[in-house]
Amino acid sequence: MSEFLMILLAIFLIGLQGLYIAFYLTSFLELKYSRKAFFSICTLLILVSKINVNRGVETLEFRYSIFGIIAMMIINCFYGSISKKIFHYFCIVCLFWFQNKLLVLSQGKDHPDILLLKFILSYSSVTILAILIVAFLYYFRNKHEIGLENKEYVMLSVAPFISILLLMYPFAFSIWEEILFSFAMMGINVMTIFLYNYLTEKTYQLQQQTLLSAQNQHYEEVLKNQQELRILKHDLKNLLLGLRYHIQKGNVEKANLMLEDIAADSVYSYKSYTECWPIDTVLNSKITQMEKEKIKFFLDLKVPADLKVDGIAVDICAILGNALDNALEECIRIDTCLKINIHIYYHERKLVFKITNPTKIQSLNISGKLIKSSKKLNRYGRGINSIKERVKRLHGYSDFSWEADEFKVIIIIPIKYNK
Known part of the structure; x- marks a missing residue:
């Protein structure tokens, strides 16, 4: 075999391992x-x-430097806690030793040309097996990027660490015993990664339940307060009739007391924007914040008053509230000439929210994984994730995008209309 073909073959085999x-x-x-x-x-x-370096009669080999190289890549090229990186480092090293063990066992004492062919086939087969194992783990991996506690990573790291030591130890096994032993060690580590995925999913679900529960409680209290204000507003006519009675009777002191009570009530702080009370509840709160922070806003609201919101009012509040919170916090963070555009309308049995705001964010991972926040207050991570969860539960659609330094949120929720 020519030297050029040998180089190409070596690059191909190394590329497989790197893959x-x-x-x-x-x-x-x-x-x-x-x-x-x-x-x-x-x-x-x-x-x-x-690479091997010849220095006189000595040859310097760097084959075990791969462990240091993998460690260096994990530390410098990835996010995450040290404990998480250590766990996955042990897992990949264990997979490497499993590959190396099978490769050694596949060699014999044949003719050099036959040995080379066996090595090529064995290396390719074992590496492809390693790729298939990783692909299998990838298929069943947890979709949420969320971390476990350090002690959980330490406990999970025990299995791959001990497996590495056992695979390195020269047991007096036959070839078939060595193969079975190697596959047993690999099987234990595969089950460890499945356990890692299971714990990650449970942790994610617990955090989501805690977050949604806190949001539900908050918006239920807000809606309750606003319902009370709407009742007070409805009863205002009766209050005015009582005030008129005292004035006609000349009871000025009692009339003043009634005026003070009415003025002290927050009924007049509630403004009707759409006549759909869950939307108005959120808009009253967020627009007050915008005015306080001197953030300009534009409203385009075309929503009927009698939408059927029973049972989903809290979700509507949470979705719109999180979307506006993200816009508010981004505007506060960049602190420049700002304007938030809020479009809410009802079309073809669907409630549509379209919110745009200026941003300096150039990229953000908003895939199905847990969203990493780009802000100190961690609102994009939890806010967008909460929106996606709630919209999915309501069989709706959500989209988040960037265009010309502008962050855009589009949310569509199927909803009935009371005719």
Whole structure:
């Protein structure tokens, strides 16, 4: 085989190894850079670990430097806690030793040309097996990027760490015993990653329940207060009749007391924007905040008063409230000439929210994973995630996008109209 073909073959085999290492890390850790750049860096660094340097009669080998290279990549190229990175480091190293063990067991004492062919086939087969294992884990991985507690990562790290030590130890096994033992160790680690996914999902669900419960309680209290104000407003006519009676009777002191009570009530602070009370409840609160922060706003509201909101009023409040909170906090954060555009309308049995605000954010991961906040107050992470969860539950649609330094939220909720 020519030297050129040997080089191409070596690059191909190293690329295969770099593929499964990069595939695993990018599946379970949040990458700081682009995937293409990382895959290239990963392959290049693994290529460095295969280089041997001849120095006189001595040969310097760097094959075990791959463990340091993987550790360096995990520390510098990914987000996450140290405990989480250590857990996944042990998992990928265990997978590497599993691959290496099968590769060694597949070799024999044949003719050099046959040995080379066996090595190529064995290396390719074992590496493809490693890729299939990672692909299997990727398919069943948890979709939410959320961290466990440090002690949970420490407990999970025990299994891959002990597996690495056992795979390195030279047991006096036959070839088939070695193969079965290696697969058993790999199986234990696969189950450990499944346990990691299970704990992650449970943690995510618990946090979501806590967040939704807190939001529901808040908006239920707000709606209750606004309902009381609406009742007071409805009873205003009776209050005015009582005031007129005291004036006609000359009871000036009692009339003044009634005026003081009416003026002290917050009924006049409630403004009707759409006559749909859940929407008006949120708009009253958020527009008051905008005026306080001197943030300009534009309202385009076309909503009928008698929408059927029974049973979903809290969700509507939470969705609109979170969307406006995100816009408010971004405007406060960038502190410049600002304007929030709020469009709310009802069309073809659907309630549509369209909110735009200026932003300096250039990119934000709003996939199905837990959304990372780009702001100190962590509102984009929890706010958008809450919106997506509630809209999904209402069988609606939500979209978040950027265009010309403007953040846009579009939410569509199917809703009936009382005719």
